[in-house]
Amino acid sequence: MAIKTILTIEDDRFIGEMYIRSLKKAGYEVDWMVDGNDGLIAARNKSYDLILLDVMLPERRGTEILEALRGGGEDLIPNTKVIVLTNFEQDDASKLAMQKHADAYLIKAEITPKKLLAVVEELSKS
Amino acid sequence: MAVTKPTPKIRDFWPNFFKRTLVIVILMQLGIAILIGGLLVITDTFVLTEMWLWIVTVAVFGLGTIVSIATLAIAGHPAKDLLAAVIHISGEPTNLTPPNPNEKKYAHNGFKDALQAIYELSSGNRTMPVVEQTSDSAPAVDNSSLLASALDNTTCGFVGLDSKHAIIFANKAAPININSDGVKSLKLMFNGSDTLDTWLEACEQNSVHAERIWTRIADRLPSEEGRRLFDVIASYQKGAATETVLTLVDRTEIYTVDEEDLDFIAFAAHELRGPITVIRGYLDVLEDELSGVLQDDQHELFRRLTVSANRLSGYINNILNTSRYDRRHLNVHLAEDSLSSIYDTISDDMQLRASSQSRLLSVQIPADLPTIAADRTSLGEVIGNLIDNAIKYSNEGGAINVTAEAKGEFVELSIEDHGIGMPGSVMSNLFQKFYRSHRSRETVAGTGIGLYISKGIIESHGGRIGVRSEEGKGSTFTVSIPIYATVADKLKAGNNSNEGLIEQGVGWIKNHSMYRS
Numbered sequence A: 001m002a003i004k005t006i007l008t009i010e011d012d013r014f015i016g017e018m019y020i021r022s023l024k025k026a027g028y029e030v031d032w033m034v035d036g037n038d039g040l041i042a043a044r045n046k047s048y049d050l051i052l053l054d055v056m057l058p059e060r061r062g063t064e065i066l067e068a069l070r071g072g073g074e075d076l077i078p079n080t081k082v083i084v085l086t087n088f089e090q091d092d093a094s095k096l097a098m099q100k101h102a103d104a105y106l107i108k109a110e111i112t113p114k115k116l117l118a119v120v121e122e123l124s125k126s
Numbered sequence B: 001m002a003v004t005k006p007t008p009k010i011r012d013f014w015p016n017f018f019k020r021t022l023v024i025v026i027l028m029q030l031g032i033a034i035l036i037g038g039l040l041v042i043t044d045t046f047v048l049t050e051m052w053l054w055i056v057t058v059a060v061f062g063l064g065t066i067v068s069i070a071t072l073a074i075a076g077h078p079a080k081d082l083l084a085a086v087i088h089i090s091g092e093p094t095n096l097t098p099p100n101p102n103e104k105k106y107a108h109n110g111f112k113d114a115l116q117a118i119y120e121l122s123s124g125n126r127t128m129p130v131v132e133q134t135s136d137s138a139p140a141v142d143n144s145s146l147l148a149s150a151l152d153n154t155t156c157g158f159v160g161l162d163s164k165h166a167i168i169f170a171n172k173a174a175p176i177n178i179n180s181d182g183v184k185s186l187k188l189m190f191n192g193s194d195t196l197d198t199w200l201e202a203c204e205q206n207s208v209h210a211e212r213i214w215t216r217i218a219d220r221l222p223s224e225e226g227r228r229l230f231d232v233i234a235s236y237q238k239g240a241a242t243e244t245v246l247t248l249v250d251r252t253e254i255y256t257v258d259e260e261d262l263d264f265i266a267f268a269a270h271e272l273r274g275p276i277t278v279i280r281g282y283l284d285v286l287e288d289e290l291s292g293v294l295q296d297d298q299h300e301l302f303r304r305l306t307v308s309a310n311r312l313s314g315y316i317n318n319i320l321n322t323s324r325y326d327r328r329h330l331n332v333h334l335a336e337d338s339l340s341s342i343y344d345t346i347s348d349d350m351q352l353r354a355s356s357q358s359r360l361l362s363v364q365i366p367a368d369l370p371t372i373a374a375d376r377t378s379l380g381e382v383i384g385n386l387i388d389n390a391i392k393y394s395n396e397g398g399a400i401n402v403t404a405e406a407k408g409e410f411v412e413l414s415i416e417d418h419g420i421g422m423p424g425s426v427m428s429n430l431f432q433k434f435y436r437s438h439r440s441r442e443t444v445a446g447t448g449i450g451l452y453i454s455k456g457i458i459e460s461h462g463g464r465i466g467v468r469s470e471e472g473k474g475s476t477f478t479v480s481i482p483i484y485a486t487v488a489d490k491l492k493a494g495n496n497s498n499e500g501l502i503e504q505g506v507g508w509i510k511n512h513s514m515y516r517s
Helices: A013-025 A036-045 A062-071 A092-101 A113-125 B010-042 B051-090 B104-109 B111-123 B143-152 B196-206 B252-289 B296-326 B339-356 B376-392 B438-443 B450-460 B484-493 B498-505
Strands: A005-009 A029-033 A050-053 A081-086 A104-107 B157-161 B167-170 B176-178 B184-186 B209-218 B229-237 B244-250 B335-337 B360-364 B372-374 B399-407 B410-417 B464-470 B474-482
Touching (some): A029 A036, A081 A092, B167 B184, B196 B229, B296 B450, B335 B339, B339 B399, B372 B474
Parallel strands (some): A005 A029, A005 A050, B360 B399
């Protein structure tokens, strides 16, 4: 599935702008939400090809957002890929629960925008 | 030169005594046989050349000897058992299993009390003769129910186990499960294979009296309500009616503070990683975008910035892992993987680190090595730590060789440097937390958790980490990881599915569940 539209849910301005700058340069259409509530609403209102999801978010955590979108009986975003991007070292249970529902789980400090683009391209092919 | 006679050991007494007695018995039987043979000749029953004379004499000797030895063995058995018991309470090393007073034959013939008396003497329980209580002399107040109700008012748990590890007594504070058949079991989650049961099994084999303390043992999962943390003190007394007594001291309040510390470290790491993300990210972006205008030396400055930011990020991972490892929260999730592809994930970073510090890093990991059971991220961190060390403790221009080969049931990775090396006295402490050799403390920066957590991670893989070194010539660290095929069955049996991992994830395991017995 070719990825074209991306929703970034990220509360850190520097990090958000950094990713969006690189993603836009690479030709993706990117929407950016700063808090968890707005992020969840955006994800449900528009069908994105990819969601970049932070964990530590104001209003609503990334864990809850993913649970709301994919945790129930029905997958609310069947045509969307999800990459969890976090710097927070979650406890194992939450981490594994998120990994189960996401297509990738990355530590932000361990990757650069260049590597993120490579991951997105990889997902684009699968 | 005076020859000192070795002090006699109790354990030597029985074999020597038995040998001596055996010789005496045989000589006596020989005498009897000769005497009977002589009498038969004197009384003219047989003449000396007749075969029957010799047959009768040999038969008398043979039968007599067999009967005597059998009698000796039967009559000597209790003495032998008593001696075995004495050897055990004397503390002499022995491979004898101490006699168990609860064996049927001992209970039957009354020898049980004799053995128990000896064992109790050793633990100081029997300082004066015990007067048996008969029903006539029983006091009006039932002491045992008084004691039971008193124990129910303490916050410490008290549990008594019999010789079959079944619970025969537990006060209210003790964490106990009762299943539908009314069978009680202890609700304690020991770490790894170091459980009460394995300890008790060892006691049954080797000890008469033993004590053991476990700290920070939880009664339920970290996510469950009303979780308590105990220090568990176990006393084992072979043959006693309550063979094992457990005292559980509730330390929940103290240990929960530690748990909050863990949260603090996780939050602190989160805050530190934010700026690092931006620094690493923009360095990468800028170096690309400026590549046309940057001078060579400016490129080098960028590389140094990148290496520094990467090291900082690796160091945060070490802190997080150490904090989890120390609190037994570190989990590795083993999956089939190849060493070469794991190295690929850190290869660029490592080359950059080596080249920016003028070391020649050569890596030869054959792609066709057997696959291993590994946690990709953790193992990558270990290799990164070891290469970092090799860089730190070698000189500019020094070669660092990373090689790998299959060895038995393991794939062995070697990281060799030709740096300053270290004396043997240093090596034994090398993997201890915060250990820094005296010299490296003066010359090389570091905190001493890299090797400590590396060892923790490798052992959680069921692997081994080791070092060979020669002062002035360099060091070689080796890491052995189990080949996947050798553990695949165990991994699958351990239900290594995602659900299985979630279950283990909250289960306070220090090591991968596969390595728990």
